[in-house]
Amino acid sequence: MAGTATYRLEFSPQWVVDAGIDELTARFIADAQSGIAGSGIRAGILGEQPTSEDAITDHDEKGLRASARAAIATGLALATHTTHGTMALEQIEILADEGVDLSRVVIGHMDNHTDLDYVRRVLDRGVCIGFDSIGKQVWDARQPRQLPTANGEFSKRALFRSDNIRAQWLAALISEGYQDQIVLSHDLIGAQVPLNPETHGQRGYTYLGTTFTQILLDHGVSTTDLDSLLHNNPARLLTVN
Known part of the structure; x- marks a missing residue:
């Protein structure tokens, strides 16, 4: 399933920076109805449309509003990117x-937030959430690539999030009745595989459907609830309204 979205300002091409909300909305609608970049492959979801860490810039808001308007026009679901779970x-x-x-x-990326009560507050607004970084226990905070001005070390920020904690949180949320509002995924790119040799490095894209589902079962999550998270919820969201 292909999606269509823009990304944060520091990673965006100039045409996205210069575009207004109406232009972005039209582009998203065309991607959904005609095909992405003339390929004939139509987007089946809007997103993941981002915001920045601990801030929503004018650029972020422009993209969110354009995606919202395109979602209403096309009947597609809308997925967002929170930077480490912030600004949800x-x-x-x-x-x-936007209606x-x-x-x-x-x-x-709500599994990357550090406060489960905050995640509950998000769910209580009636949205779905993505626990969508399964297996990504260690990762570098992504920054635009820039060569340093002199020889020396890069300054890199890295983060850690335990899959065991993710499983504990999921078990708690499911026990509280939120099972129809959660979807699971990997958010996996190749560069993260060597950073996570015990998860992605062992199983790749199969880690979620093999190792992690067993971890959830070990935490008391039922097979019925797994069906909701892995089948029913994404099937409902990927149906065009």
């Missing part, structure tokens, strides 16, 4: 202001 509630306010059906919104 603020994303929801913008999308609600999007919040049950058709997936707020992404």
Whole structure:
């Protein structure tokens, strides 16, 4: 399933920086209805549309509003990117202001937030959330690539998130009745494989459906609830309204 979105300002091509909301909206709608870049391959979801860490820039808001308007026009669900789980509630306010059906919104990367009560507050707005970095226990904070001005060490920020904690959180949320609002995924790129030799390095894209599902079962998650997370919820979201 292909998606269509822009990304944060520091990673965006100039045409995206220069585009207004209407132009981006038209581009997203065309990607969904005609095909991406003339390929004939149509986007089946809007996203993942991002915001920055601990901030929503004007560029971020422009993209969110364009995606929201395209979602309404096309009937597609809308998925977001939160940077390390931040600004989720603020994303929801913008999308609600645009009139999007919040049950058709997936707020992404909420398994990377550090406060389970915050995740509950997001769920209580009626959106779905992505526990979508399964297996990515260690990763570098992504920054635009720039060569240093002199020889020396790069300054890199790295993060850690335990899959065991992810499983504990999921088991708790499911026990509280949120199982129909959660979807699971990997958010996996090749550069993260050597950083996670015990997860992605062992199983790649199969890690979620093999190792991690067993971890969830060990935490008391039922097979019925796994069906919701892995089949029913994504099938509902990927159905065009």
